[in-house]
Amino acid sequence: MIHTTMWTYPWDVLDEGVDRVLDFLAEEVGLDAISLSTVYHTYDQLRTHLPGKKLFSGYEDAIYFQPQSELYQGTKLKPHVHPMAKGLDPLRIIADACRRRGLELISWTVPLHNHYMARQHPDCALLGAFGDRYPGCLCPANPEVREYVRALSVDLAINHDVQMIEYESLHYMGFGMFRNHAKVGVELGAVGSLLMSLCFCVGCRQRAANRGVDAAELKDQVEKWLLDLFEEGPPVHSVEEFVAAEPLLGEYVQMRADAVTSLAAEVKEAVKIPVSFLYMGNYYNNGIDRKAIEQIVDWVNVLCYSGSPAEASQRAQETLADMADPSMLVCGLNGHRPIASAEQMRDIIAAVYEAGARRFSYYNYGMISRRNLRWIAAAIAAVRTRDAGGVP
Numbered sequence: 077m078i079h080t081t082m083w084t085y086p087w088d089v090l091d092e093g094v095d096r097v098l099d100f101l102a103e104e105v106g107l108d109a110i111s112l113s114t115v116y117h118t119y120d121q122l123r124t125h126l127p128g129k130k131l132f133s134g135y136e137d138a139i140y141f142q143p144q145s146e147l148y149q150g151t152k153l154k155p156h157v158h159p160m161a162k163g164l165d166p167l168r169i170i171a172d173a174c175r176r177r178g179l180e181l182i183s184w185t186v187p188l189h190n191h192y193m194a195r196q197h198p199d200c201a202l203l204g205a206f207g208d209r210y211p212g213c214l215c216p217a218n219p220e221v222r223e224y225v226r227a228l229s230v231d232l233a234i235n236h237d238v239q240m241i242e243y244e245s246l247h248y249m250g251f252g253m254f255r256n257h258a259k260v261g262v263e264l265g266a267v268g269s270l271l272m273s274l275c276f277c278v279g280c281r282q283r284a285a286n287r288g289v290d291a292a293e294l295k296d297q298v299e300k301w302l303l304d305l306f307e308e309g310p311p312v313h314s315v316e317e318f319v320a321a322e323p324l325l326g327e328y329v330q331m332r333a334d335a336v337t338s339l340a341a342e343v344k345e346a347v348k349i350p351v352s353f354l355y356m357g358n359y360y361n362n363g364i365d366r367k368a369i370e371q372i373v374d375w376v377n378v379l380c381y382s383g384s385p386a387e388a389s390q391r392a393q394e395t396l397a398d399m400a401d402p403s404m405l406v407c408g409l410n411g412h413r414p415i416a417s418a419e420q421m422r423d424i425i426a427a428v429y430e431a432g433a434r435r436f437s438y439y440n441y442g443m444i445s446r447r448n449l450r451w452i453a454a455a456i457a458a459v460r461t462r463d464a465g466g467v468p
């Protein structure tokens with residue numbers, strides 16, 4: 077049995093017409109669910125099939141529903157509600173329309189990649205080895221951040237009729253999540269990226285101290301490594317070799333992974349509905365310990381974006397090979413470029429299906445053309461036929 081969803085923006089649904097869009101996605105594209113952005117970062121979006129004007133910008137990271145304020149009475153961070161959600165509640169309107177159609181509603185939730193909150197509360201942002209606050213990156217070890225993410229998650233789960241919460245950015249954001257044009261003129265390599273990604277905020281230092289790890293000693297060493305790397309370039313060692321040779325660094329990296337894993341466990345415990353974790357990044361830059369995360373959440377989403385069926389399939393196979401429970405996998409598939417034909421769209425999902433994936437998430441309704449939406453519909457129909465034992 078396969079399961080299909082599509083990442084979808086609430087502004088596209090509202091502006092094109094709730095009934096029109098959801099009827100199309102449910103009946104013509106044949107989706108089981110939509111993954112609706114409810115907590116989202118900034119964007120400038122070209123909307124090719126919206127009548128009239130085509131460009132839409134979200135200038136601040138925001139939520140797209142009306143929060144239950146009591147849930148945030150004790151939190152330092154407060155939800156920043158997008159103006160479109162102040163007079164009406166997009167999530168409630170769309171949830172009602174999904175329920176009427178039997179369409180599952182997934183909350184696509186981006187909690188920690190947030191420039192607005194990191195600017196409002198710099199003490200909650202990642203703090204690099206040189207003392208820089210990283211824009212757009214809330215630290216998952218910060219207790220105030222964790223409290224906010226829990227409240228936000230509970231709000232979504234109990235008040236908004238979503239059947240699953242999918243988290244994107246429930247981890248360290250790494251180095252380089254810039255909003256402006258990035259000006260980085262040195263090669264960092266994998267080791268430099270790891271060292272620049274390390275956070276030495278109060279929350280991280282406290283977690284390190286709890287494990288008997290001297291964060292101050294490590295921070296001094298990281299500064300030296302980085303200053304040397306800026307001059308001489310990255311070391312020849314792989315990041316795995318580098319970390320294995322430095323026990324203090326290895327402990328700190330493990331501390332970060334535990335901060336992420338425990339946050340996933342806390343939200344899973346709090347929401348009491350299925351949870352999906354979107355993998356972006358890796359253990360060394362982002363603190364994602366896949367095996368530990370997969371012990372906690374219900375689904376994990378891996379982006380298999382490619383124009384090549386073989387390449388998409390390879391990504392799915394590599395992921396599945398490391399999973400204790402392969403049925404947890406959701407494959408993210410691109411509906412946008414470089415897909416250039418109906419056959420290509422069909423062959424990619426077929427290849428990923430052959431690799432063992434049964435859940436698929438397409439990117440993304442408002443961005444792609446009507447033509448590509450029709451190709452997705454045909455690709456889904458073909459893989460359903462194959463799944464039912466017929467000839468696609």
Ligand SMILES: [Zn+2]
Binds near residue numbers: 201215277278
């Ligand atoms: Zn931190």
